[in-house]
Amino acid sequence: MLNGEKDRVAIVIPARYGSTRLPGKPLADILGKPMVQHVYERASQVSGVHAVLVATDDARVEEVVKGFGGQCVMTSPDHPSGTDRLAEVMAHVPADIYINLQGDEPLVRPEDIARLAAGMRDDASVQVGTLCHGIDGDEAINPNTVKVVLASNGDALYFSRSPIPYPRDAEAATYLKHVGVYAYRREVLAAYAELPQPMVEQAEKLEQLRLLAAGMRIRAFEVAPTGPGVDTPECLARVRALMAGEQPELPPSLAMFVL
The missing domain is CATH 3.90.550.10 (Spore Coat Polysaccharide Biosynthesis Protein SpsA; Chain A)
Structure with a gap:
């Protein structure tokens, strides 16, 4: 409704x-x-x-x-x-x-996008919303996988290509992958182009860090592991196989999508 x-x-x-x-x-x-x-x-x-x-x-x-x-x-x-x-x-x-x-x-998954929209509607104080899901330590060390650490209310504390939190005691570390779907309030988008690029954005090449550095709240909603996106011809072949109901050989660190 x-x-x-x-x-x-x-x-x-x-x-x-x-x-x-x-x-x-x-x-x-x-x-x-x-x-x-x-x-x-x-x-x-x-x-x-x-x-x-x-x-x-x-x-x-x-x-x-x-x-x-x-x-x-x-x-x-x-x-x-x-x-x-x-x-x-x-x-x-x-x-x-x-x-x-x-x-x-x-x-x-449409239900993941619906969860994101509902989360934004339910809390007017959240300026930006996004999604995340759990991953294992092997995937966490991949710099192409962006990780996020959350506060207890679900707000993002930081995003990084490095494994965060640092696993000083490996058995104590759990990791969340950032899923690059965003929900923005209109006023955030209107202000975005005028925000300065902070050092952390330039270093990590992650534009969401511009928002965090400006003091904006990014709420991350956790969902089930998502299927692969399409970046390369190899990714396209995997997605075609999955959508055809086949089970291609995938790297162990890649989250599987269950049709």
Whole structure:
């Protein structure tokens, strides 16, 4: 149920065509549909959402999205980050909470996005929301896996590519992987471009640290382990197999998605 106009939620799916590791990634075929369509259809299953749209800088993606009946907004190709691209979308789509759902996550679970939206609605003091799940120590040492440490109320204390907390006594350490889905309140997006880049953001190459350094609250909601996203041709092959009901050989550290 919607709680009123102050709770308008828009899901925005950034979809860049020019991926260096997998050119044309949003349009990669998975079971007869372009990848971005799988993401769009799953986002459309989230209840209580006022709008679902794709934000792209490429006319080929726009044509495909409109072809399957989706809503699409063309944005500048010059944005330095996905958050800046999301801020441009605000001019086209009025909402109070904007959820940034990457276009290379065809295995996203609608219930996880619904949990994120509900968490933002339930606590107006939370400025930014995101997701996380538990991982083992082997995955924690992978710098491509971003880790998060939480306060007792679920607010993020820090994000890092390093294993945090440091396992001084290995048996005492548990780890949470940050899942890169964000929910922003409108005023946070409006202010984002003016925030200075702190040293920690430049060192870790993690834009969410800009928000933490500015004193904003990021609440992380824990969910079950998520399926792999698509970054490379190898990732695409794994996702195709999973969505076809097969069980490809995956690295032990990669969270499995149960269909």
